[in-house]
Amino acid sequence: MNYTYYAGCSLHATGREFDLSARAVCGRLGIGLAEIPDWNCCGASPAHSTSHLLAVALSARNLALAEAQGAGDIVVPCAACYQRLAVARKELGEDPGLREQVARITGRDYAGRAGVRSLLEVLGGLDTEHLKAQVTRPLGGLKAACYYGCLLVRPPAVTGFDDPEDPRSMDDLVRLAGAEPVPWGYKTECCGAAHGVANEPVTLKLVRDILEVARRAGADCLVCACPLCQNNLDARQEHVNRVFGTDFGLPVLYFTQLLGWAFGLSDRDLGLDKLFVKFRPGV
Amino acid sequence: MLNLSRAAADGAHFVEEVEKRSGQRLTHCYQCGKCTAGCPLAFSMDLMPHQVIRLVQLGLREEALDNKAVWLCSTCATCSTRCPKNVDLAALMDALRIMARREGRTRKGASTALFNRIFLDSVRRHGRAHELGIGLQHNLRSGKPFKDSDLARGLLVRGRLKFRPSRIKGAAEVARIFAEVKRMEDGQ
Ligand code: SF4
Ligand code: SF4
Numbered sequence: 001m002n003y004t005y006y007a008g009c010s011l012h013a014t015g016r017e018f019d020l021s022a023r024a025v026c027g028r029l030g031i032g033l034a035e036i037p038d039w040n041c042c043g044a045s046p047a048h049s050t051s052h053l054l055a056v057a058l059s060a061r062n063l064a065l066a067e068a069q070g071a072g073d074i075v076v077p078c079a080a081c082y083q084r085l086a087v088a089r090k091e092l093g094e095d096p097g098l099r100e101q102v103a104r105i106t107g108r109d110y111a112g113r114a115g116v117r118s119l120l121e122v123l124g125g126l127d128t129e130h131l132k133a134q135v136t137r138p139l140g141g142l143k144a145a146c147y148y149g150c151l152l153v154r155p156p157a158v159t160g161f162d163d164p165e166d167p168r169s170m171d172d173l174v175r176l177a178g179a180e181p182v183p184w185g186y187k188t189e190c191c192g193a194a195h196g197v198a199n200e201p202v203t204l205k206l207v208r209d210i211l212e213v214a215r216r217a218g219a220d221c222l223v224c225a226c227p228l229c230q231n232n233l234d235a236r237q238e239h240v241n242r243v244f245g246t247d248f249g250l251p252v253l254y255f256t257q258l259l260g261w262a263f264g265l266s267d268r269d270l271g272l273d274k275l276f277v278k279f280r281p282g283v
Numbered sequence: 284m285l286n287l288s289r290a291a292a293d294g295a296h297f298v299e300e301v302e303k304r305s306g307q308r309l310t311h312c313y314q315c316g317k318c319t320a321g322c323p324l325a326f327s328m329d330l331m332p333h334q335v336i337r338l339v340q341l342g343l344r345e346e347a348l349d350n351k352a353v354w355l356c357s358t359c360a361t362c363s364t365r366c367p368k369n370v371d372l373a374a375l376m377d378a379l380r381i382m383a384r385r386e387g388r389t390r391k392g393a394s395t396a397l398f399n400r401i402f403l404d405s406v407r408r409h410g411r412a413h414e415l416g417i418g419l420q421h422n423l424r425s426g427k428p429f430k431d432s433d434l435a436r437g438l439l440v441r442g443r444l445k446f447r448p449s450r451i452k453g454a455a456e457v458a459r460i461f462a463e464v465k466r467m468e469d470g471q
Contacts, residue, residue: 009412014443038452040410045358046399047406049380052304054464058406061453061460105463107456150323150359155371164364190323190359197421198394200430202327202355231443235434274441 003122004066004074004114005033008081008227009041014235015078015227017271021256022077022119024269028134028260029126034071036062042084045194056098057105059088063116064108073115075122077256079152079226082118086158089116118152120225120255121161124169131176136264138178142281144258145219146170146181147210149229150190164188170255174223177262184217186210193228196236207233208240211248221251221279223258230254234276251279294342301339301347305378309340311368318362318372328352329391332362332372335379348383354392356380394425407461410451415444 011019026033039062048055063085066074076082092099093112103109123131148167156164167188171181192199192206210233214222224230234252241248253275260270261281267273298309312333319331330338330352338347347353353376362372383389389396401420405413415435422430438444451457 009414012411012449013414013445014438016443038410040451040453040457041406041412043406044402044412046402048358048377049395049399050384050403051381051464051468052377053468054403054461057460057464058457061457101467105460105467107459150357150361154360155363155373188361190357190361192324192357194357195355195395197418197431198398199327199355202324205326206323231438235437239434274443276437276441 001030002032002034002072003117004069004071005035006039006062006066006074006076006081006085007035008039008076008078010078010080010227010231014231017257017274018077018227018230018254020269020271021254021260021265024265025123025256025260025263028263028265029123029130031122033075034069036066036069036074039065042081044080044084048084048087053101053105055084056088056091057102059085060092060102060110061106061108063089063092063114064106064110067110067114068108073117075117075119077119077225078228079118079149080228082116083151083154083158085116090158118159118161118225120148120152120169120173123255123259124162124173128176131173134263135177137262139258139262139281140178142179143182143218143220144174144179144223145184145214145217145221146174146187146255147214147222147224147229147233147252148187149224149226150188152225153188170223170225173255173259177259179258179262182214182217182219184213184219186213191229191232193226193232196232203232204236204240204243207236208244208246211237211240211246211250214250215248219250220281221253223253223255225255237277249277251275251277253279291342293344297342297344297347298339300382301375301378304381305371305375307371307375309336312336312340312366312370313368315367317365317367318370321361321365322356323359323361324355324357328355332356332376336370336372336375339375339379345388348379348386349388349391351391353379353383354389354395394421397421397424403461405448407458408450408454409448410454410457411449413445413448415439415446416448
């Protein structure tokens with residue numbers, strides 16, 4: 001199976017490990033990823049908060065490049081980029097006037113042939129036997145809180161997969177890897193990463209709450225699918241401890257890292273050495 | 284009298300503009316408050332999300348645009364997912380931020396507005412967002428030069444930040460997209 005791959009800016013910097021582990025796991029599963037040549041930033045929140053047209057046009061250039069490449073649907077690991085590309089695809093498909101206007105702006109037309117899917121949806125949709133066959137190092141009942149974040153399954157009219165209130169696709173993958181997904185209420189609660197630079201106190205409170213709820217649910221680690229969430233929950237954990245007098249030490253890893261670990265891939269190949277709070281299952 | 288009717292005319296115009304930009308019918312909202320009940324950012328806002336939409340319904344431009352709430356909304360779409368009347372409040376908040384910026388009403392969200400500007404500047408120049416550069420610029424321009432310096436150091440030693448921006452081949456094409464959008468929107 002082959003896909004067009006959109007990495008997004010974070011996966012080349014703060015979310016390096018997501019890129020590494022996504023490629024490693026897809027490689028092991030026989031999924032070909034052809035990166036969109038010369039992709040640009042999707043514009044993220046700053047674009048859609050500033051100009052609707054700009055937000056659609058920035059994503060549309062990527063969609064058009066991907067379609068021209070003809071390597072199949074676009075798979076996006078980053079939840080935030082995924083949502084931006086999926087929103088643009090939906091709006092361009094529903095509004096021919098917008099499609100024409102955007103084509104004039106970008107100089108490229110997107111006919112809607114290349115679909116947009118999140119990596120979680122793609123891996124979650126694989127044959128379970130195929131996935132199980134790769135597991136050589138099961139996680140021995142490690143308790144994991146699956147954290148989907150806000151953008152991956154919402155709004156349902158755009159994302160169209162899994163349950164927007166109680167998603168389960170990541171829980172299922174985690175279980176396949178031999179870990180035990182814990183039931184908890186903050187699966188899709190916003191972590192406030194978008195405010196990390198501009199309004200840090202707000203972000204720290206949201207991060208504290210998520211870590212606290214995960215810990216009370218008995219989780220040994222948090223598993224996520226967004227580089228903004230991962231960075232926020234992992235790299236800011238020490239800061240949260242300083243500000244709130246807490247003593248959190250919860251590893252926060254990508255679902256691809258957890259899967260890759262169960263597949264027996266090395267820490268280095270999965271970028272596990274890049275985490276702030278170390279992941280050492282079984283220690 | 285004269286002022287009142289002018290205010291009413293602007294109110295109607297305001298409602299119309301918000302509806303056009305957000306694609307939402309404001310009369311659909313019946314003020315149940317479910318959006319506010321689930322909003323993860325409500326604790327930090329000066330107005331609750333359902334109050335913001337009420338102010339728009341009433342055509343109160345200044346009150347609806349000049350507040351902290353529109354800038355603290357993270358567009359997480361919890362509200363849009365749960366609204367019993369299918370109001371996409373996240374889209375509405377987007378429209379209000381866009382209008383607030385266009386009207387120069389960013390005082391109560393100055394830090395976020397600055398972040399947005401610096402972020403988009405980075406994308407316009409390089410075609411991609413350069414995280415380290417964006418953080419440093421924001422620090423400098425908001426007078427907090429050392430904010431998150433531990434965090435940045437931690438990320439750098441782990442190879443999770445790049446010193447230099449990566450400039451794409453089509454950077455000029457991306458800059459043209461920005462210019463074209465601006466030209467079209469200013470001509471509106
Ligand atoms: S949930 Fe919907 S109907 Fe209820 S107050 Fe919010 S926007 Fe209005
Ligand atoms: S989209 Fe904004 S208003 Fe709606 S729940 Fe999220 S933060 Fe609150």
